[in-house]
Amino acid sequence: MRVLVKGAGVAGLTAAFEFATRGVSVTVTETRQTLGGNASWFAGGMLAPWCERESAEQPVLDLGRNAADWWDAVLPGQVTRAGTLVVAMPRDAGELDRFASRTSGHRRVDEDEIAILEPDLAGRFRRGLLFPDEAHLDPRQAMAALHDRLAAMGVKFRFGADARHGSGFNRQIDCTGMGAVDDRLRGVRGEMLILRTADISMSRPVRLLHPRFPLYAVPRTDHSFMIGATMIESQSAGPVTARSMMELLGAAYALHPAFGEAKIVETGVGVRPAFPDNLPRVEARGTTVAINGLYRHGFLLAPAMARQAADLVFSQDRTKELAHETDRQRRSA
Structure with a gap:
C-alpha cells in the first residue's frame, strides 16, 4: 500500500507515523516550503484532557487521556509530566x-x-x-523530532508541493485543516x-x-x-x-x-x-480519509485520530479482500 498524507501539521505527522509503523509506504506533502507556520506551530502543547473537559465534551477526555503516553513512547524526552x-x-x-x-x-x-x-x-x-496526570511538550521541538524520526523510517517529504492531484497512491489522508474543502468547518x-x-x-x-x-x-x-x-x-x-x-x-x-x-x-x-460541535472527525470519502476539526486540541487528540484513520483504512481493505475471496470462491464452485 502507498499512502499520500496531505499536510505536515500535527495531524499529518501523527497520521504518517501511524501508517508507517504498519508497514505502509508513506509520502507527506506540504504546501509550505518548510515545517511549521501552521496552527500546530502556534499551539500551547498542553496534554491536558482533564482541564480541557471544563469547556469540551466527554470525547475529548476519552480520546486524549493516553496522548502523553503516545508522545512519550514515540519521542522519548519530549514530554514533561509535571501536571x-x-x-x-x-x-x-x-x-x-x-x-x-x-x-x-x-x-x-x-x-x-x-x-x-x-x-x-x-x-x-x-x-x-x-x-x-497532565503533561506538556514544546510543539515545535516535537514536530521537528517527529519529522526526523519519520524521515529515518523512510517516509518521504515534499515541501512546497501541490498535492491536489496526487496520483499513484492507494489512499490519500487529508490533514489540511482549514485548507480542506468542507463547508462545515x-x-x-x-x-x-x-x-x-x-x-x-x-x-x-x-x-x-x-x-x-x-x-x-x-x-x-x-x-x-x-x-x-x-x-x-x-x-x-x-x-x-x-x-x-x-x-x-x-x-x-x-x-x-x-x-x-x-x-x-x-x-x-x-x-x-x-466543526459545529467542536469535536474532531475521521471520515472516508472514496479512497480519501479526512482527519479534521481538531480545534484547540491538536497535540492532545492527533494520536487517537491518526489511529482511527489507519484502522479505518485497514478495515476497508480487509472488507474488500473478504469480498474478493468470497467472489472467487463462488466463481470456482
Whole structure:
C-alpha cells in the first residue's frame, strides 16, 4: 500500500507515523516550503484532557487521556509530566469552584502547596487545583523530532508541493485543516505571545482563571513562556490585534508582575479548524480519509485520530479482500 498524507501539521505527522509503523509506504506533502507556520506551530502543547473537559465534551477526555503516553513512547524526552496548576485571584474564587465542578482528575491545593509547586508564585494565590496526570511538550521541538524520526523510517517529504492531484497512491489522508474543502468547518483564531524573562521559573503550565479572559502560561526552554490564547470566531490569520496583545499581557502581569518586564520574543496567530460541535472527525470519502476539526486540541487528540484513520483504512481493505475471496470462491464452485 502507498499512502499520500496531505499536510505536515500535527495531524499529518501523527497520521504518517501511524501508517508507517504498519508497514505502509508513506509520502507527506506540504504546501509550505518548510515545517511549521501552521496552527500546530502556534499551539500551547498542553496534554491536558482533564482541564480541557471544563469547556469540551466527554470525547475529548476519552480520546486524549493516553496522548502523553503516545508522545512519550514515540519521542522519548519530549514530554514533561509535571501536571497542570489552575489558579485564580481571590476575587475570582468562584471561577475556581466552577472549573472544579466541571472537571475531574484534580485535587485542591492551598497557598502553602502552591508555593511548593511553583515557588515564584508563593503568596500570590490562596487556592488552586492541581491536575497531576497532565503533561506538556514544546510543539515545535516535537514536530521537528517527529519529522526526523519519520524521515529515518523512510517516509518521504515534499515541501512546497501541490498535492491536489496526487496520483499513484492507494489512499490519500487529508490533514489540511482549514485548507480542506468542507463547508462545515469554521476557523477559530488563536493568538499567542512568547515572552522571555529570567525573573520567573515555572515547572508546569499554569492556568489563570478570569471571568472575562482566562490565560495559560506554558514554560519553554531558555526562560521563555508561551502565553495564550484568544479564541475568536474568525478565519483571519492576520497579525495579533492591539486589544488581544493588551489582554494577554494584562493577564500575564496578573499571574506575576515580573512578566511586565519580560521581552516579547514573538507573537503568532493560528487558525484552528472546528466543526459545529467542536469535536474532531475521521471520515472516508472514496479512497480519501479526512482527519479534521481538531480545534484547540491538536497535540492532545492527533494520536487517537491518526489511529482511527489507519484502522479505518485497514478495515476497508480487509472488507474488500473478504469480498474478493468470497467472489472467487463462488466463481470456482
